[in-house]
Amino acid sequence: MDVLILAGGLSHERDVSVRSGRRVAEELRDRGLKVEVRDVDTGLLPALREHADAVVWPLLHGASGEDGSLQALLELTGARYVGTRSKEARxxxxxxxxxxxxxxxxxxxPDFVTLPQSLFREVGADQVLDAIVQRFGLPLVVKPARGGSALGVSLVRERDQLARAMVHCFAYGDNAMIETAxxxxxxxxxxxxxxxxxxxxxxxxxxxxxxxxxxxxxxxxxxxxxxxxxxxxxxxxxxxxxxxxxxxxxxxxxxxxxxxxxxxxxxxxxxxxxxxxxxxxxxxxxxxxxxxxxxxxxxxxxxxxxxxxx
The missing domain is CATH 3.30.470.20 (ATP-grasp fold, B domain)
Structure with missing residues (x-):
């Protein structure tokens, strides 16, 4: 059986993806399977045509590999692949x-609220932050509404840490999820x-x-x-x-x-x-x-x- 591992991509988690792909390839090769590891780039579709009988294992982390878009592309090509289908991935x-x-x-x-970055500008950041603390108390966890590997995540124990945590979160996405720690x-x-x-x-x-x-x-x-x-x-x-x-x-x-x-x-x-x-x-x-x-x-x-x- 041939296996085509997709690893890399352009997300913040590219390095983790490359390391994951390398490790899985080593394990499968030791089992006698023929494995190729490649990135997701302009050569992907030709590679899928070339390896039409292979099982594809998408090992991209972050948006490009987990938001359903890559899975949808694989479904368009008719590829057999490891992992969750596009609709459920979304x-x-x-x-x-x-x-x-x-x-x-x-x-x-945990109890939570999700708010976009634009709302903080329109309503006033301090007022929104005060409302969050009044509703949930402290400590809180602030994280991007999308993403993985704990990127953009902060544990907030004091009110004066909250604004910095929101800035850090919004560096990784336009929507923040704030939940009770x-x-x-x-x-x-x-x-x-x-x-x-x-x-x-x-x-x-x-x-x-x-x-x-x-x-x-x-x-x-x-x-x-x-x-x-x-x-x-x-x-x-x-x-x-x-x-x-x-x-x-x-x-x-x-x-x-x-x-x-x-x-x-x-x-x-x-x-x-x-x-x-x-x-x-x-x-x-x-x-x-x-x-x-x-x-x-x-x-x-x-x-x-x-x-x-x-």
Whole structure:
């Protein structure tokens, strides 16, 4: 079987994508598959025609790989590809929309509001910020309504930090999502498969020496991971059930990662969904596979071969 991995792109997460593509290619080649890695550029469509029988694995992070546009192009060409289809990807990519779809008793989500940058100019930034604090209190988390890898995300503990956090957020998009910060244990659950056949890998517990930001995620040393997470049987079931509920409600396919906080009341508070999770040497899905006792190359091969059943 031939595999065409798409990695790179022009988003802020290009470097992560390149590293993910390289690692997946190595694992698949070790399994005896023929793999080509290429960027998304003017040569993409000719390459898809040349590799018409290949399974395409889009490993682009950020808008170009997760907002449904690349998936729509692959669908136009008739390519077989790994991952969520374009319509469902568009829903998952917009965090406030995704929250409205997956939120439920078994997959709670922090209270939030989404506001465009233009509103702050029209109404007056200080007045809007005051209204936010009055409504939600502190601490707060400010993040772009679209995006990944914690780019543009800030934890705000004091009112005078809020304006700076909004400026940082708007550097990555025109809409900001401000949500209540939740205390608890940070957990990531990776899901493999589709629909009723989906299954959760071992939860990963994340302990960071500060915010779990871009630097902490992709540069070793600031974070300690526990796989499987240090949870009892009941808590493990809570977080895995929440991840499976999100994956199925959003109609995700093949693989995803659901990030959440297990709060003091034992509820899984879902923070984010990744339809193209990072697969670098420090990424969470490979750690989850290892914690589940799975061979990573065999897992990736099963994902690729499963595409033929779509």
């Amino acid at each position: 829903v998952a990519w917009v965090k406030p929309v995704a929250k409205a779809v997956y939120g439920g008793e078994d997959a709670a989500t 939740v205390d608890g244990t940070e957990i990531a659950v990776s899901v493999i498969g589709t629909g009723d056949g989906a299954r959760a890998l071992a939860p990963v517990e994340i302990v960071c020496d500060g915010p779990y930001d871009y630097d902490a995620r992709y540069n070793p040393g600031r974070v300690e991971y526990f796989t499987p997470a240090r949870l009892d049987e009941s808590a493990t079931a809570t977080v895995t059930d929440a991840a499976l509920a999100v994956h199925r409600r959003l109609g995700l396919r093949d693989l995803s990662r659901v990030d959440m906080i297990l709060d003091g009341q034992g509820r899984a508070q879902v923070l984010d969904i990744n339809i193209a999770p990072g697969l670098t040497e420090t990424s969470l899905l490979p750690q989850a596979a290892a914690g589940s006792g799975e061979d990573l190359g065999a897992l990736y091969e099963s994902i690729v071969r499963g595409v033929t059943a779509h």
